[in-house]
């Protein structure tokens with residue numbers, strides 16, 4: 001096993017591991033640079049599997065949620081090892097068979113780090129931003145770097161996706177929610193929308209942190225759509241031990257929409273689930289000790305569709 005958990009994991013480590021996986025598993029893993037962030041970091045797509053039933057999974061949409069990126073890389077490595085039938089994998093035999101069969105008919109498209117600028121700000125501070133104009137603007141917002149959710153331009157990507165509930169501002173709260181000038185304004189948002197539209201997929205999971213909770217209810221969608229969502233969410237709950245989010249909590253009046261899963265459900269019209277890893281009371285910056293625990297909780301979750 002080359003990708004080890006419970007360590008500091010920066011953007012450069014992520015790129016190194018992308019190259020490592022590509023070199024090690026070139027027969028079964030495809031890798032593509034699908035875009036750049038505002039501060040010129042690469043957004044990477046990694047694909048594993050042989051089938052045409054495609055599932056898309058993303059992580060690192062919010063900068064400070066720094067656990068899921070390395071966990072997703074480790075998941076990919078495990079799936080590659082299963083596919084080429086390596087024996088040194090710590091996973092139950094039944095699941096090994098299940099994942100191996102699944103990957104004959106399905107393909108997983110992973111984008112483990114959609115927001116590399118925000119990720120590096122939250123891990124190392126604003127000086128990570130090379131572009132002086134961006135750096136000065138980000139600093140001027142007076143948000144501690146360890147709490148940083150936004151992209152390099154100070155926009156919350158998970159409020160920037162086109163959807164019926166997108167708002168530029170919260171209707172009842174005078175707080176700073178940075179949704180962007182218009183839905184889909186940000187580079188990173190456009191990159192993911194392009195993938196949603198290019199890859200004909202059957203389902204989508206967006207990994208966030210915190211709460212150990214699964215959000216599935218989509219207010220803009222039909223009862224039929226939401227009952228399928230609940231079925232999938234219950235399966236994820238069985239695998240992870242995470243609880244199901246209450247539909248009413250999912251969209252309170254003081255919130256604005258524009259989440260990745262709103263876009264996917266409304267435009268692609270297939271199941272779209274948000275999985276929140278890590279205890280609700282964990283503080284930012286998130287300790288690297290959550291990596292191993294999170295890995296064992298979510299490693300089987302892409303196989304629920």
Ligand SMILES: [Zn+2]
Pocket residue numbers: 061062065158208209
């Ligand atoms: Zn988040």
